Amino acid sequence: MRARLLPHPLLTVLVTLVFIFLMNEVTAGVVVLGLILGFAIPLLTAPFWPGRPRLKAPLTVAEFMLVVLWDIIISNIEVAKLILFRRGDRLRTRYVTVPLDLETPEAIALLAGTITMTPGTVSADLSADGKALLVHCLDTGDPAATVAAIKARYERRLKRIFE
Amino acid sequence: MHLLAEALVAALILIGAFFLFVGALGLARLPDMMRRLHGPTKATTLGIGALLIASMVYFAAVRGTFSIHELLITLFLFLTAPVSAHMLAKAHILRSGGRRDLPPTGTRTGWATLDDCKSDGT
Numbered sequence: 001m002r003a004r005l006l007p008h009p010l011l012t013v014l015v016t017l018v019f020i021f022l023m024n025e026v027t028a029g030v031v032v033l034g035l036i037l038g039f040a041i042p043l044l045t046a047p048f049w050p051g052r053p054r055l056k057a058p059l060t061v062a063e064f065m066l067v068v069l070w071d072i073i074i075s076n077i078e079v080a081k082l083i084l085f086r087r088g089d090r091l092r093t094r095y096v097t098v099p100l101d102l103e104t105p106e107a108i109a110l111l112a113g114t115i116t117m118t119p120g121t122v123s124a125d126l127s128a129d130g131k132a133l134l135v136h137c138l139d140t141g142d143p144a145a146t147v148a149a150i151k152a153r154y155e156r157r158l159k160r161i162f163e
Numbered sequence: 164m165h166l167l168a169e170a171l172v173a174a175l176i177l178i179g180a181f182f183l184f185v186g187a188l189g190l191a192r193l194p195d196m197m198r199r200l201h202g203p204t205k206a207t208t209l210g211i212g213a214l215l216i217a218s219m220v221y222f223a224a225v226r227g228t229f230s231i232h233e234l235l236i237t238l239f240l241f242l243t244a245p246v247s248a249h250m251l252a253k254a255h256i257l258r259s260g261g262r263r264d265l266p267p268t269g270t271r272t273g274w275a276t277l278d279d280c281k282s283d284g285t
Binding site: 099114124128 | 185188198212245253264267269270271
């Protein structure tokens, strides 16, 4: 009964919160309308999400977000320095391959997005079997160290969250 | 108090404008497509972030109302920026036919954009 009325509790909470944020005020009417949407949208869109990732370690999510936010600030300053003070054709730009330990599609998507938002790296492609990620580095002296940093800072935490 | 808040807002707007400018400069100055992609994906996240925090501080301290729209803008930006960068990179790999300058995958299959295997069911 509960599973049929509330197929995706986290999505319900998320939709309700997004609606309240969109209206930009917390009044009874807005909350009730948000809750109605929060119940209706997961029910109507259920066919679109057959699989549902489970969060194994909710506290690690907060840790992961703080690490990513910090890296975004650092990366912005570093990329700004590279753009302002280095000639574009002198940058040691190259592709690197990051072998993946993650298997959940949602976790891989999150890792690829995180790599794009952080220090001088953009995720460019995934191998056809989903076991390696192609990452483009703006300036790296040591490709192995870049790969190791990605695996240690982001992938290890995502693995704890999802798998 | 009023002056302090206004100074904070002004500083945040200046920081935001600086990083947005650097992102645009990178887009114009860097020599090739993949390097140009780095400017707008990163230098702008902190730029927009600083402008949005400035907006929240302004509404909270100067107008006395609480504004949470900005958090949603951040959320949507963080959801869409990596996806569009990823699609641009994939289109670039496909169009340049650049099989030679890509490193090996280290697995049995090739990169998804170039590998025309049937594993994805299409």
